[in-house]
Amino acid sequence: MVMGEETVRVDSWIWSVRLTKTRSLAAAECRAGHVRVNGERVKPAHPVRAGDEVRLRRPGWERIVVVKRIVRKRVGAPVAVECYVDNSPPPPPREEILSVPVRDRGAGRPTKRERRDLDRLRDLDRPPRDR
Template structure:
């Protein structure tokens, strides 16, 4: 059975942009192999489950094939099974309404509405 380093595998299957990024993620504790924190040199074999935090989301993948070199996206997709749970549905944003017949908003009211629409503090 063939094995490879986890930082190299993450880079080869295109979950990380560069190999130093993959190693840094391991050192920062963002990578777990079989629910154990992984160092960059941790060995992965087919059947291992890897949890990696990428761009604010946690990806859960299963290793189906180990590779050493970076390959194209179609071939890289054959090396893993993505078991990442679907994100929860977003709740609809509240809609700002004005009472009918109140006229145009004042300058202060318009600023409050603009801050509300941009998601800023009140």
């Protein structure tokens, strides 16, 4: 390492530039193998320097950024955008992301009629069986 070259932990930098909501979430993503620096899977304490490429895998797409500036503390969104170059492909359209139906809070368990309706909906996705 060259003297005077500034480094910071990868989990701290990801959180500082607002790529994750919390630092502990950034550390968890590193431990799960969702973060790569210059093509290598890294642990949360891996040092990041200016010029490094950081890839953060998300469900359905990948965030690719090149570090322009090292920051140690969380900064505002306008400053955070100046700390990296975003080379990510555009995220997939919302229609392509699988939506999960949600019951109203406090609605309880589905009734027998609602369960049959749900089963009919699920069967629409399956190919017909030979009887």
